[in-house]
Amino acid sequence: MTDTKNENSKPWLRACINFRAGKQLPSCGGVGSREMVASLINAIEEAGIDWRVEAVHCMGQCHAGPTMRILPNGPYIMGVRESNVPDVVQKLKAGDLNGLAVAYPMPSRN
Numbered sequence: 001m002t003d004t005k006n007e008n009s010k011p012w013l014r015a016c017i018n019f020r021a022g023k024q025l026p027s028c029g030g031v032g033s034r035e036m037v038a039s040l041i042n043a044i045e046e047a048g049i050d051w052r053v054e055a056v057h058c059m060g061q062c063h064a065g066p067t068m069r070i071l072p073n074g075p076y077i078m079g080v081r082e083s084n085v086p087d088v089v090q091k092l093k094a095g096d097l098n099g100l101a102v103a104y105p106m107p108s109r110n
Contacts, residue, residue, distance in 0.1 A: 010050060011074060011097070015040070016067040018058040028065030036066055036082045043089045051092050064107045075101035 015037045019029025041053050054071075061067040061076065068077040077100055080088055084104070091100040 009072070012052045012054060012071055013040075013077070014054045014056055014059065014069050014071050016057070016059045016062070016065060017055045018062065020062070025062065026065065027062045028059075028067050031065055032082060033066035036080055036085065039082045039085045040080075040088060043085050044092070047089050047093055049089070049093050061106075068104075070097055070100070076106045077101060077104045078106050080104050 015033065016028040017034045017037055018027050019034070020027040037053060037055055044051050044053065059067045059069065061078070064078050066078075066080055068080060069075070070077065074097060077088075087103065088100065091097070091103070
């Protein structure tokens with residue numbers, strides 16, 4: 001999986017919807033990413049903004065999910081819940097990608 005589609009492409013969101021059966025290990029799908037992504041796609045369409053969401057099955061960050069990343073080469077957006085979708089869309093619409101990363105940061109590993 002590569003982080004760039006082509007050099008002229010607009011930024012997009014990649015979102016993990018992986019669900020691990022058995023619940024022995026954490027997964028993005030296990031904490032609501034599938035519902036969040038569906039809500040995010042609908043909200044983006046309703047807002048009429050030019051962003052797309054690519055759903056994938058693992059980004060290696062399930063311990064901190066739901067996991068999203070702004071691509072190409074942008075920051076991870078972590079822990080977004082379905083209830084946060086209006087805030088995410090507002091930040092995307094305003095072009096506030098830094099604010100998005102600050103609001104939903106990658107947790108530090110101690």
